[in-house]
Amino acid sequence: MQAALAALLLSAVLAAATEPYADLGVLVCTMEPGTITALHPSILEHLKLCPMLTGAQRDAVNAVLLKSSTVYGHPSGWDLETLQHLGPLALALNQTTLSLVDKAAREAFARSIAATYSTQGWEQRQQSLTLLTAMAAASHPRPKRSADQEMPEPITTRVLSESILVIDYDSPEQFYLCLSDSVLQTDLEHVLEQPLTTEYLWVLKKRLQEVYPTGMPDAQLRRLGPLSRLYTVQELSQWQVTSADTLCALLNPSDGKWSSAQKQQLIARFLELGGNLTGPLLQQIGGIFLCDLNEEQIEKIPPEAIGSAGELDISSCSQNKKDQFYSKAQQAFASQAGTKVYYFQMRPYLGGAPAEDLKDLAENGVDMDIDTFLALNPNELQVCSCCAVCWCYSHGGGVGTR
Numbered sequence: 001m002q003a004a005l006a007a008l009l010l011s012a013v014l015a016a017a018t019e020p021y022a023d024l025g026v027l028v029c030t031m032e033p034g035t036i037t038a039l040h041p042s043i044l045e046h047l048k049l050c051p052m053l054t055g056a057q058r059d060a061v062n063a064v065l066l067k068s069s070t071v072y073g074h075p076s077g078w079d080l081e082t083l084q085h086l087g088p089l090a091l092a093l094n095q096t097t098l099s100l101v102d103k104a105a106r107e108a109f110a111r112s113i114a115a116t117y118s119t120q121g122w123e124q125r126q127q128s129l130t131l132l133t134a135m136a137a138a139s140h141p142r143p144k145r146s147a148d149q150e151m152p153e154p155i156t157t158r159v160l161s162e163s164i165l166v167i168d169y170d171s172p173e174q175f176y177l178c179l180s181d182s183v184l185q186t187d188l189e190h191v192l193e194q195p196l197t198t199e200y201l202w203v204l205k206k207r208l209q210e211v212y213p214t215g216m217p218d219a220q221l222r223r224l225g226p227l228s229r230l231y232t233v234q235e236l237s238q239w240q241v242t243s244a245d246t247l248c249a250l251l252n253p254s255d256g257k258w259s260s261a262q263k264q265q266l267i268a269r270f271l272e273l274g275g276n277l278t279g280p281l282l283q284q285i286g287g288i289f290l291c292d293l294n295e296e297q298i299e300k301i302p303p304e305a306i307g308s309a310g311e312l313d314i315s316s317c318s319q320n321k322k323d324q325f326y327s328k329a330q331q332a333f334a335s336q337a338g339t340k341v342y343y344f345q346m347r348p349y350l351g352g353a354p355a356e357d358l359k360d361l362a363e364n365g366v367d368m369d370i371d372t373f374l375a376l377n378p379n380e381l382q383v384c385s386c387c388a389v390c391w392c393y394s395h396g397g398g399v400g401t402r
């Protein structure tokens with residue numbers, strides 16, 4: 001009853017709106033499934049603007065589309081263009097709806113999604129995978145029995161360029177059996193460019209363990225992308241991650257989140273094997289994790305790396321570690337000492353500055369912002385009698401009120 005009333009009201013509002021209005025966003029995007037199905041099918045155009053639909057809302061979208069009174073017509077009449085016109089709503093299509101769509105159109109659409117997969121962000125990839133999985137299910141409705149199952153061809157370089165693995169190899173078992181050693185050795189990159197569900201990634205991990213029983217070489221580790229996240233801390237402690245480029249590639253956030261234990265282990269392993277932390281690596285490791293390095297590891301950071309890392313956030317580090325970073329930064333930027341640039345380069349590390357250096361800055365009339373001031377070591381600030389005075393009075397109103 002309530003849904004019907006809401007639908008009535010919304011119909012009136014939406015009928016008055018000739019274009020999908022972003023202003024109606026909250027109203028439309030939080031709509032109950034019952035309201036969606038009760039409204040005029042043109043509601044679909046408004047739903048396209050919602051950043052994310054719930055499972056129940058997606059069901060409702062399918063119900064509306066299956067009624068065939070939409071501008072898209074019945075799913076059995078859809079072609080590639082229709083699927084493209086559906087835009088973000090295509091991501092809501094379920095197996096029932098997809099199985100009605102012409103196979104060729106469906107596959108052409110799957111191909112167009114797979115083609116852009118490797119350039120998509122993490123969230124987008126998850127949505128693409130969901131859709132491709134629904135498409136795979138629509139293409140292979142019943143689980144086949146292994147006896148009458150026709151085995152697809154082995155995965156070769158050519159196959160990789162022509163097929164979508166999750167669709168053409170319809171079970172993780174088939175995928176396992178068709179992955180040759182040679183394709184894993186020479187074309188791992190292309191295998192991993194494909195949209196692969198977690199199930200398929202587990203298969204890949206298993207096969208890689210068989211191909212490289214004593215561990216993958218550094219150059220292969222570099223290619224793992226999202227697969228790398230499936231390795232345990234124990235496994236990571238055995239990795240041959242020897243180059244900074246590999247560690248940097250592995251830490252790329254668009255391939256998914258590492259747990260802090262995994263990330264720490266990965267970095268520790270790299271250092272244990274004699275790797276040096278470079279500027280880009282420090283940037284990639286970032287904030288909290290930088291502070292997780294132990295003092296011995298921080299001691300080994302070459303000052304040039306701090307110099308080329310850009311601004312690092314060490315605000316959550318212990319005082320000892322801040323002191324270490326400060327002295328590294330001081331060495332890195334020594335040639336600029338006394339210039340205005342020097343202060344800006346040193347600013348992120350001033351939390352580790354001793355009273356003496358703070359005094360120099362204060363006496364040189366450096367214009368310090370409040371955040372930097374508050375991040376200074378209070379013990380050192382206390383010893384630097386002129387610091388508070390200089391920084392307060394140089395701004396008339398004082399640092400605290402800026």
Ligand SMILES: *[C@@H]1O[C@H](CO)[C@@H](O)[C@H](O)[C@H]1NC(C)=O
Binds near residue numbers: 062063
């Ligand atoms: C797809 O959505 C329709 C309409 O909500 C529903 O009837 C059907 O059961 C759904 N199919 C699947 C496989 O969830």
Ligand SMILES: *[C@@H]1O[C@H](CO)[C@@H](O)[C@H](O)[C@H]1NC(C)=O
Binds near residue numbers: 274275276302
């Ligand atoms: C790391 O840096 C040290 C000192 O700068 C250097 O001797 C060593 O060769 C470097 N190691 C690697 C793997 O680049």
